Amino acid sequence: MRGLRHFLTLFCITTVAISFFSCNDDENEVDIDLNREDARIRSVEFLNFDLGEQTMVINDVESIIFNYDSLGMGVVDTAVVTYIYGYTSQPKIQYLEDGEWKSFTNGQRLDLSEPLQILSTSEDGVNQKRYTLEIRIHTYDVAAFTWEQLATISDYSSLVSQKAITVGSEYRWYCANESGQNLLYQSTTGVDWSMKELSSEAMDWSTLLYDQTSFYVMGMDGAVYSSTDGISFAKAEFAKQPENLLFVNNGRVWAIAEGSDGKSLFSKSVDADEFEEVCSLPSNFPTENIVAFTAMSGRTSLAYLYATETDGGVVWTVDEKGNVFQLLAPGTIPALVNPMPFVYDNTLGLIGGEENGKISSKCYVSYNSGKSWKLDTHKDLVEIGNGISQAGLIVTSRNGELMLIGGKSAQGYQTTVWKGVLNKLNEDELIYGK
Secondary structure: OHHHHHHHHHHHHHHHHHHHHHHHHHHHHOOOOOOOOOOOEEEEEEOOOOOOOOOEEEEOOOOEEEEOOOEOOOOOOOOEEEEEEEOOOOOEEEEEEOOEEEEEOOOEEEOOOOOEEEEEEOOOOOOEEEEEEEOOEOOOOOOOEEEEEEEEOOOOOOOOEEEEEEEOOEEEEEEEOOOOOEEEEEEOOOOOOEEEEEOOOOEEEEEEEEOOOOEEEEEOOOOEEEEOOOOOOEEOOOOOOOOEEEEEEOOEEEEEEEEOOEEEEEEEOOOOOOOEEEEEOOOOOOOOOOEEEEEEEOOEEEEEEEEEEOOEEEEEEEOOOOOEEEEEEEEEEOOEEOOEEEEEOOEEEEEOOEEOOEEOOOEEEEOOOOOOOEEOHHHOOOOOOOOOEOOEEEEOOOOOEEEEEOOEEOOEEOOEEEEEEEHHHOHHHOOOOO
């Protein structure tokens, strides 16, 4: 009997303890401690104003309420539906307009184009606290590129295919013209360029791949040509001949070739002599006019492949093991011919190219590893010839800085090298997040 009483005593104590901690957890998550003497503001929210993933920061020491990361230039903030909450059940909120304190009610529209003075009075009417409420918006477009003309390269008269790559500290732009010439432009600064003609077969330079050891490119005759220096190319003999070179990912060269059951993905490591079949491709996988690039998605390096279909552009991805996924169905991005891909930080981009037979200045970006894409009007190419197609594009070692080499605009073939710097990089101009 004593054992039973002892068990019941322990059970009751445990039950009380569990109930006690459970109540505390619920209060922390849902309830707010209210104090009739507290004049502080607890939160500020907006109904018709998009702060993105931010919340308004309330600094009670300096008595300011603001958004930590400034919003993009051009955001309209003159009639913002505002809600202000305090630590009292019935806080009295006023705002200063034309030198006069006016009563505020939740859901009221406020002009927040300039910092606004807010006065909060505790429920008991004893204490007051004054804040400056400010929505911070960049005074210039930090999401745009500022373009600068770096150099003029030799006239190449026409353009059939091209590809820009970085080899060590050197920038290279390979291109072929309608006369069958293969030209190589080289520079270590982006300002001074040299040009040499490569004595080789007619090449499709858009397929050029570099695995840090060797260069591979498809010839117009359908053969693969390789080189150790990127200057002298010779026909490469493989047991399984690639039909299209796609991308390099983690040192492996990936290609499309005829497999055991139709079109398949093949790959070759740096020290291997032959391509190995990895997997069969879905029947709707694109095999021509592919624009491929690689980027990190979390801890995984993915290859992204953009191609055009009847209903628009489509995006596929291939992981390091060769697993193939269709990320984007046709229609989200228009059908673009020869757009230039770029990657920096968590941004994937496709810029320029041709749309409906016209040179495009538009830029499409994704911030979620290619799952969704949108038109980014901040990053268009209106500044430089109102759009470019088939330009060599390099993301320099300064993340967020692009280099565009040559290409074609509505005015014809360009001999200009441009440098585009993301305005956000100019942090010395960003004062208090502006």
